[in-house]
Amino acid sequence: MMRVVIGQFTEISEETMKFGKQLGINSCQLNRPVLPGTAQWEYEDLLALRLECEKYGMKLEAIENTPFDWYLKPMLGIEGRDEQIEHYKTTIRNMGRAGIPILGYHFMPNSVWRTPRKTGRGGAIVTSFDMELAMKYQPKAGIDAAAADPDITVQRLEDEGPNRFISEEEMWDNYTYFIKAIIPVAEEAGVKLALHPDDPPVPELGGIGRLFYKFENFKRAMEIADSDAWGLDLCLGCCSEMPGGASSVKQMIEYFGPLGKILYVHFRDVQGTVPNFQECFLGEGNYNPAEVMLMLKRNGFSGFMSTDHVPVIVNDSAWQHRSRAHAIGYLQGLIEMTELK
Ligand SMILES: [Mn+2]
Structure with missing residues (x-):
């Protein structure tokens, strides 16, 4: 049955777990959990x-992301990738043994990009992306990354040189090499690998080609992996950021x-699509959340979903308990609706 988890935190605290239980939630997902290890996680x-998690009555549904630099070399296709892949395989095996069934990952060597935050409904603070502002961080413009606007969240790969360019086709080679190496291990370990779309979904940023910015490319990745262990962390926010907005969400x-x-699903939304969008509350974005919840159910989805990120509302905590409580209640109500006969 479809269900909401608490997610996107790195450490288990009594407060977070109680918060979840009080909202009627019985499972959770951590993102890059704080655990010992500098290259892999131990059983x-x-x-x-x-x-x-279970001590608090919470099932651990999945871990989203190892630290990104643990598989940065395979993402870039550079020397040392085999060693990182071996560690990654060990992490997958250890997760399987420990009874954690899903590992989320993305394939963005230079990560998520955002331009300065904007004001959303009622003065809530939301993240946004404007390609025009991000363009000056393209290496071909020859700008000094050190002089970069601190309000712009971009990640340049300094050690790759300021003018290093990795084409989309090279990125396909890198993805193919990586997924073909790890997917048999995931199958054997009983762990599924959940691919998160690129955020923002554009073909290139900072000189690094991107792959997961359009429907056809997810299909291509699925065919390359050709495995039951391959699947998606379907971030509805990223899908909504794609050209077409709601129709991209529907297609996926x-x-x-x-x-x-x-x-699993990241249930959030944005207003606008690339090259220019901003995050928003559920119900004021590109798609109709009720329609999308029904669409998920009718298309056979019965897994968990998290709020992913949420607008920052007045007097909220660092993890945004208030805003998350709103999004969680919203989703729980919609799930109830889909159960009506
Ligand atoms: Mn997401």
Whole structure:
């Protein structure tokens, strides 16, 4: 059955777990959990993490992301990638042994990009992206990244040189090499790998080609992996950021849902699409959340969803308990609706 988890935190605290339980939530997902290790996670630590969740009556549904630099070399296709891949395989095996069934990942060597925050409904603070502002960080413009606007969240790969360019086709080679190496291990370990779309979904940023910015490319990745262990962390926010907005969301759900490839969902939305969008509350974005919730159910999705990120509302905490409570209640109500006969 579809369900909401608490997610996007790195450490288990009594407050977070109680917050979830009080909202009627029985499972959780951590993103880049704080665990020992500088290259891989060990079985004992992963097991302890799961048991710690269970102590609070929370099932650990998935871990989203290892630290990004643990597989940066395979993403860039540079020397040392095989060593990182071996560590990554060990992490997958250890997760399987520890009873954690899903590992989320993305394939963006230079990560998520945002331009300065904007004001949303009632003065809430929201993140945004404007390609025009981001363009000056393209290496071909020859700008000094050190002089970059601190309000712009971009990640330049300094050690790759200021004019290093990685084409989309090179990125396909890198993805193919990586996924083909790890997917058999995931199958064997009983762990599914959930791919998050690129954010923002554009073909290139900072001189690095991107792959997961349009429907066809997810399809291509699925065919390359050709495995039951391959699936999606379907970030509805990123899909909504794609050209077409709501129709991109629909296309992704209607194709990958019936194939059982939606492993879990990030249920958030934006206003506008690339090259220019800003995040927003559910119900004021590009798609109708009620329609999309029904669409997920009708296309066979029965997994978990998280709020991903949310607008920052008045007097909120660092993890945005208030805003998350709003989004969680919104989603729980919609799920109830889909259960009506
Ligand atoms: Mn997301």
